[in-house]
Amino acid sequence: MSYFVSFSRFLLWSILAAFAGLGTLAAALYLYLTPGLPDAEQLKHTQLQVPLRVYTSDQKLVAEYGEKRRTPIHIENVPEQFKNAFIAAEDNQFYEHQGVSIKGLIRASLELVSTGSIQSGGSTITMQVAKNFFLSRERTFTRKFNEILLALQIEQELTKDEILELYFNKIYFGNRAYGIEAAAQAYYGKSIQELTLGQMAMIAGLPKAPSSYNPLANASRALIRRDWILGRMHKLHFISSEDYNEAIKQPITASYHGATPEVEAPYLAEMARKYMTDSYGEAAYEDGYKVTLTVNSTLQQAAQSAVRAGLESYDRRHGYRGPIATINEIETKSTSAILSNLNTIPTIEALIPGAVLKVSDDIAEILLKNSQTGIIKIAESKWASPYLSVNSKGATPNTITDIVKPGDVIYTQISPEQTEENNNDETKTAIYLKLAQLPQAQSALISIRPFDGAVQALVGGYSFYQSKYNRATQAKRQPGSNFKPFIYLSALENGATAATLINDAPIVFDDDKLESIWRPENSSGKFLGETRLRKALYQSKNLVSIRLLQDLGIKTALSYVARFGFDTNALPHDLSLALGSGTLTPWDIASGYAILANGGYKVKPYFIDRIENANEEILFESTPELACMPCTPEKLAPYSLLHKFTPTPEAFSLALSSPEVEDNTTPAQEIIPTTSQSIHESEIQTPMYDIPSAQRITDPRATYILHDIMKDVITRGTGRRALTLKRSDIAGKTGTTNDQKDAWFSGFNTELATSVWVGFDQPETLGRREYGAAAALPIWIDYMRIALAGTQEHHLSQPHGLSTVRINPKTGKRAQANDTNAIFEIFRTENTPELDSTKPIPSHQEGENTIEITPEEIF
Incomplete structure (x- = not known):
């Protein structure tokens, strides 16, 4: 025990x-x-690693960057x-x-x-x-x-x-x-x-x-x-x-869902990503920043679709270049073996690689990379004449066998058309395909809001995943006649008028600054003789532009165009400047046209509206200089910009001393502009908001006259295709460089300015007749049709100091009362022409109301 x-x-x-x-x-x-x-x-106080996200102005996801989702x-x-x-x-x-x-x-x-x-x-x-x-x-x-x-x-x-x-x-x-x-x-x-x-x-x-x-x-x-x-x-x-x-009892329904963008804007997303990494370093990828762009998702998607459709249309006009690869003895290959070959070829946007399995006269059976099968019909493939050169193609195909054969690997697009076929009492749906090919030409589109410079849409090429080269901001190309409006505006401010006569006739220059004797021409080979500036611009007459620049002076012109932000080092210091032979990016050109569109205020394009951190605190918010004098709340309201600006101390004092004024609703008064234009003392009032006004860099009267002339480019000149939009407020200018290496169209109303360029990355001819009106203008129209849909017409307000008088279209002088050929023209009051002393000759040759359509000129 x-x-x-x-x-x-x-x-x-x-x-x-x-x-x-x-x-x-x-x-x-x-x-x-x-x-x-x-x-x-x-x-x-922990900071989770959250990726960088980029959104459109209407909060649609554009892109997500970062290792951790x-x-x-x-x-x-x-x-x-x-x-x-x-x-x-x-x-x-x-x-x-x-x-x-x-x-x-x-x-x-x-x-x-x-x-x-x-x-x-x-x-x-x-x-x-x-x-x-x-x-x-x-x-x-x-x-x-x-x-x-x-x-x-x-x-x-x-x-x-x-x-x-x-x-x-x-x-x-x-x-x-x-x-x-x-x-x-x-x-x-x-x-x-x-x-x-x-x-x-x-x-x-x-x-x-x-x-x-x-x-x-x-x-x-x-x-x-x-x-x-x-x-x-x-x-x-x-x-x-x-x-x-x-x-x-529920089955497994999981499948991988990547961070799928809600709107395509990869070039803009890359611009935002680079800005963020330059500003915040590698922390940009993990600190949960949210970048809101200025672009609208609807306009951006319209721009992307318009560029692709325009390039595909250009490509089809020049014929079919043949299969991108060949699978030998395809009849003996298994489906898996064919798909293995197709998997080596990338799908680019809507272009899906497919292998031709069988052909008959009317249809070809195609196995797609995604394992689906479909058919191509001859009726939709008539465009596929063999490509011979940029200026020629073979005969129109009559059967599918004229275009493809078994074993050809081709690009296709899924057609919205489908049909149900009944075969041995079994009904199946056939997928219809369209024969396609990857365009070799490229394009850029940039659309800017003239009021403040906010980029509304930007496309840098056919496909970002094919090429990350952003042609909208990086491609320096000759603008051709797209540059002429800036020369003409300079002339209008320096004494010329829309009725000034300049000779459209052959000219030869032997200038030390030029490499050889220079004989500029009009592509039509025709010369009009004495021609008014209005007509010369809307018909894009090269020889008039050269003589106009010669009279104006190259130094004067270069000094003037520098106001628009153009790098004069990239522009020629000789008379070829009149033909747009310098090199500028589409961003540069669109920026200049935005200034023309708003009446001459120097707005600066921007594409980031604000940046927020992971706690939704605003780190940066754009406060652009605005094209308005005065910048009242009423003028700001359509753009939702007033919240960005704060009342001035004077406004607070006024609110405190005026009991009847509530919530600071007194309209903002005029901001004193920083321009050389004189303002009457009675017009200067105390500003109510700290709103930065853009500097006016052009004479408003000269700019108004230029607007009116550029509307004629649409109604009777080289941009007449744009009449399909059925709007009277649009103006613009085509542009084509020597041998059609660059095609342009820039157009605007006061609410939107858009420039489109088409060309090859390595400059070469787009082909005969591929002028700005043929290659670039259709893209501009497709985009602007959606961008302007449902909007009211917006014309530039007419400033004081203009006079509208009847002139003789042959002499450019004020017409006599009995001159039946007289037309109306707009002048700055001090430039109103003197009365024509010649006896009027009845004639209907000029007919300003007669539509004149001429081919686009060389430049």
């Missing part, structure tokens, strides 16, 4: 000693590890059953423990003793937060002790909901998805609020092993894990038996 008592005492003291030893060890570890632990308080979400926006799914899967005692689960740790210890390796780890959600935010993923006892200590600290600093929110936003789910919202988007293309119970459980099963339980990589294991979680939810009374039985 005494032996038993002695042994019992020994055992008791041994146990106490063991606990004391463990306590001492724990205390020692605590004292050793605690000084090196991070402060859990940091979690309240994450969309932070607040805990109150997480569905209750989503929380329950994770608690059932990871930590069913989450709301009871203080950061550490004793049961979990004991279970993990027993697994370690019995198996010799760490199995579950016994981690709670709080411990996982500690590990994910502060610790490495190495499996060591030291890291586990640190995890436990940090979990205890976290529970002291944060609420359970705050801990859960951190967990939901940090945890990795595979496929670059971090956080539950990103996971829902990656696997189901939906927000977490839209998921079914089964889908919630599927996502809740991923954190344990994102690769092993991934429904895309291992569907069977993912299904077992999901059903186990649903069973746990049922056992814990989170869901009813009915909900459980319904959820486990």
Whole structure:
């Protein structure tokens, strides 16, 4: 008996000693590890790695940049059953423990003793937060002790909901998805609020092993894990038996959903990305910045579609260049072997590679890269005459066999047309395809709001994924006649009028500044003799432009065009300047036309409206200089810009001294402009808002006259195709360079200025008759048809100091009362012509109301 008592005492003291030893060890570890632990308080200010996102002005996603795909979400926006799914899967005692689960740790210890390796780890959600935010993923006892200590600290600093929110936003789910919202988007293309119970459980099963339980990589294991979680939810009374039985019957519906842009603007997105990395460095990719562009999604999509359609149309006009590859003996190849060949050829935008399987006179059967089959009909392939050269093509094909043969690999486009065919009592839908080819020519379009310079749409080429070269901002090309309006405006400000006569006749220059004797011509080979400036511009007469520049003076012209921001170093310092032989980008040209469109105010194009951080705080907001005098709230209202500007101190003083004025609704008064134009003292009033006004750089009267002339380009000149828009407020100018290497059209009303360029990246001829009116203007029309749809006509307001008088169209002088051929012309009052002393001769040769259409000139 005494032996038993002695042994019992020994055992008791041994146990106490063991606990004391463990306590001492724990205390020692605590004292050793605690000084090196991070402060859990940091979690309240943690910055999650969130990708850079770029949006249009109407909040459509353009692009996302960053290795980690994450969309932070607040805990109150997480569905209750989503929380329950994770608690059932990871930590069913989450709301009871203080950061550490004793049961979990004991279970993990027993697994370690019995198996010799760490199995579950016994981690709670709080411990996982500690590990994910502060610790490495190495499996060591030291890291586990640190995890436990940090979990205890976290529970002291944060609420359970705050801990859960951190967990939901940090945890990795595979496929670059971090956080539950990103996971829902990656696997189901939906927000977490839209998921079914089964889908919630599927996502809740991923954190344990994102690769092993991934429904895309291992569907069977993912299904077992999901059903186990649903069973746990049922056992814990989170869901009813009915909900459980319904959820486990749901099939796997997960599929990969990338961060799909809602609108195509890849060139603009790249411009925004570069701006952000230049400004914020690598942090731009992970600090959750949001960039809002100035572009509108509808206009941007219209621009992208117009450029592609225009280039494809140009390409078809010049014939079919043949297959892009050939699969020999295709009849003996298996479908998988054919698809293997097709997979080496990229799909570019809507152009899908396909292999010709069979042909008959009327149709060709095609196997597409996406495994679908379809048919091409001869009726839609008549354009595919063989390409011989840029200026010639072969005979029009009569059958499909004239175009393709089995084994040809071609580009196709899916036609919206489909048909149902009945074959042996089976009805099937045939996919109709269109024969296509990748255009070799390129294009750029840039559209600017003249009021403040906001870019409304920008396209830098046929496909960003084919070529990242942004032709809208990087391609320096000759603008040709697109540059003439700036020379003409300079002349109008320096004494010339729309009725000034200049001789349209052959001319030869032997100038030391030119490489050889220069004999500029009109492409038609015709000369009109004495020609009014108005007619010379809308018919794009080269020889008149040269003589006009000669009279004006090259230095005067260069000094004038420099006001528009053109780099005069990139422009010739000789008479070829009149023909647009310098090099400018489409961005440069569109910027200049925006100034013409707004009446002469120097607005600066910009494409970023604002930048926000991850907390939705505005870091940058554009405050452009505006083309308005005065800039009143009424003028700003259509553009939603007033919120960007603050009332002046004078406005506050006025509001305080005027009780009857509420909410600062007194209209803003005129801002004193920084221009050389004189303003009557009575017009100068106290500004009510700090609104930066753009500087006026042109005479408003000369600009108004130029507007009127450029409207004639549309009604009776080289831009007459634009009459299809049925608007009287549009003006513009075509442009074609020597040998049709560059084709342009720039056009505008006061609300929108758009420039289009077409050409090859390595300058070569676009072909005969591929003038600006043929190659570039159709793209401009397709875009502007949508951009102007539903909008009122906007004409430039007529300034003071203009006179409209009847003139003799032959002499340019004021017509006599009995002159039946007289036409109306607009003049600056001081330039009104003197009365014509010659006797009027009845004639109908001029007929200003008669439509005159001439080919586009060489430049």
